[in-house]
Amino acid sequence: MSPRWMRLSLVLGALWAGPLAAAEGPFDLGPEQPGRIRVATDPAAIARLPKDYRFAEPGAFTVGITPGGPPLGSYATDARTVVGADPDFAQLIADSLGLRLKLVPVAWEDWPLGLSSGRYDAVISNVGVTEQRKEKFDFTTYRQGLHGLFVKADSQITQIREPKDVAGLSISLGGGTNQERILVEWNKQNLAAGLKPLELQLFDDEAARLVALRSGRADVIVQPHAQLVFVAARDKDIRQAGTLSAGWPLTSDVAIATRKGSGLVDALTLATNDLIANGTYGRALARWGLEEEALPRSETNPPGLPKF
Structure with missing residues (x-):
């Protein structure tokens, strides 16, 4: 090093x-x-x-x-x-x-x-x-x-398990990441099923992603699960709504x-x-x-x- x-x-x-x-x-x-x-x-x-x-x-x-x-x-x-x-x-x-x-x-x-x-x-x-x-x-x-899908603690979103659960939502995530690759595929599935499109908000750093969620500009934040577990425990203003495999659709x-x-x-x-x-x-x-x-x-x- x-x-x-x-x-x-x-x-x-x-x-x-x-x-x-x-x-x-x-x-x-x-x-x-x-x-x-x-x-x-x-x-x-x-x-x-x-x-x-x-x-x-x-x-x-x-x-x-x-x-x-x-x-x-x-x-x-x-x-x-x-x-x-x-x-x-x-x-x-x-x-x-x-x-x-x-x-x-x-x-x-x-x-x-x-x-x-x-x-x-x-x-x-x-x-x-x-x-x-x-x-x-x-x-x-x-x-x-795992990647985590977290929302504000007072969000009406209760559970995210599959693509249809995020139809029409705004999602904060990192640009050029594996999370973006997965959510782009989820959006394609939703559009093919006649559901509302996702709005992907791409940010380079976690601080900007969290600001987007906390300010209400985004409904969901997606990034590695462990990182968001830490933030939720520290700040107590976000909570988990779901997880997905980092290799989706594979494990x-x-x-x-x-x-x-x-x-x-x-x-x-x-x-x-x-x-x-x-x-x-x-x-x-x-x-x-x-x-x-x-x-x-x-x-x-x-x-x-x-x-x-």
């Missing part, structure tokens, strides 16, 4: 952390993390580790992570410690393998090179499974990739990425499924309000999203 990017990430992390840290809320963004869930070692998972695998740092599970914002991964109030749902899951995996967790903050665009070069053992940072990525990496799924799961053929993937999938079975996984997600993103079971290298 470049020094310039690191400085920018620290500033952004502090800005993200500040509002919630200063207010009462369900999320703890302090560096100490006393509520972080820990587990005992998982002998079965350890037995699946390849005998000849050399960890990036002996005795540690080194994980690349992008502190893009809470609740998935963010700098804590000390602007140094990375906290969130992904660090919590990384800790559970490290515990299961009997290893110390070492988190390495990395720019999103740099994680593939860092993983390929062996700088870290895995990446746990909201990485979606795609067929293109599977050519170079192995994947252990651990969360659903899109989030996964631990490891080097192709490194041999780690089987141990990580086994450890994840044991965490699901004993309930620890669910409690860890609930700590960050992400119960809806839970998977019933982890898979190794499932079908990924095709190239669009």
